[in-house]
Amino acid sequence: MELNLSGKTALVSASTSGIGYAIATQLLEEGARVIINGRSETTVAQAVTTLTDRFGAGRALPLIADVSVAGGENIAATAYPEIDILVNNMGTYALSDFFLTSDEDWERMFSTNVWSGVRLARTYMKSMLERGHGRVIFISSEVALTPMASMAHYSASKATQLSISRSLAELTKGTAVTVNSVLPGPTETESLKGFIESVNPGLAYADAERKFISENRPSSLIYRLAKPSEVANVVAFLASERAALINGAAIRAEGGTVQTIA
Incomplete structure (x- = not known):
């Protein structure tokens, strides 16, 4: 199936490695320009160079910014x-351990996992709604x-x-903007x-992988770890x-780890 993302520009936060890098790679495969984001100039440069060698100049674009802290979204928007x-x-x-998890641990977790997405959506989604088209995708988790x-x-x-x-999706009525989550x-x-x-x-x-699955995700139907590229296919x-x-x-x-019909 041709997804035809040519002419589209995508920003994938934390995309110098792991699932983010796989998502960036797949979007490039489908023709998009992709903004590669990371905190380190070195890791961003390495990822952009590798992807440029593969996909050509002007397709992988650098963004050095920590979007988990306030102000990171402004660097992106500039x-x-x-x-x-x-x-x-x-x-x-x-x-x-819940009883040993400090307030600072909770704040760090929410700053990274929640606030980064809130700030970037607040920065970019309004213009998507004004134009009438766009995509916002949150990478969540089965947990x-x-x-x-x-x-x-x-x-x-x-x-x-x-x-x-889901709340942001409610803002998209009558447009071709969508907001969804993916749960790897x-x-x-x-x-x-x-x-x-x-x-x-x-x-x-x-x-060791089979042991990990049997001990931690025994309900898995694939009974193995997912590949980052498999998650990236869904996102693309x-x-x-x-x-x-x-x-x-x-x-x-x-x-199939989550044992529910919906």
């Missing part, structure tokens, strides 16, 4: 005043639907994203892969005109 697609991918996660005691602050932040996404399950990013390897020293990675579809009827939705991309 460099790129108008975009067609916003993917709020910036996020962090942590295992934490938004299945909160975990071992990461209460993370689960709460991801559930909050779903509420914000455990995904084979470098950080998660490193964690799995670190807690299973000496075990072959394939066996939602960013396209092909997904015009999908609005205000929470799209599960978690391999």
Whole structure:
């Protein structure tokens, strides 16, 4: 299926690695120009160079800004005043004993996972509504639907994203703007892969991955980690005109881990 994103400009927050990088790559594959965002000049430059080598000059654009702190969105708007697609991918996660999780831990989690998306949507969505077209996509998580005691602050932040996404979708009536969320399950990013390897020293990675799934996501139907590119495929579809009827939705991309019919 041709998604035909040629002529569109997308901003993917936190897109120098992991799911964000995969999303940026897939949007480039579909013809979009993509703003590559990160906090570090080095990592942004490396990602832009790699993607430019693959897709040609002027397609991958740099944005060095920490959008988890107030003012980061202004740096983005100054460099790129108008975009067609916003993917709020910036996020962090942590295992934490609820009784030992400090106010600062909660604030950091919400600043990264919630406020980054709120500020960027507030910055860019109004002009999308004025033009009558655009896409806003929040990268949430399956734990938004299945909160975990071992990461209460993370689960709460991801559930909050779903509420914000639906609220913003209500603003789009009568336009071709859509706002949706994507809910990945455990995904084979470098950080998660490193964690799995670190807690299973000496075990072959394939066996360690199966052990992780059996102990942490036994309800998974794919019974493996998702690939970042698989999540990116879902996001690219939602960013396209092909997904015009999908609005205000929470799209599960978690391999059937969530045991519900809706």
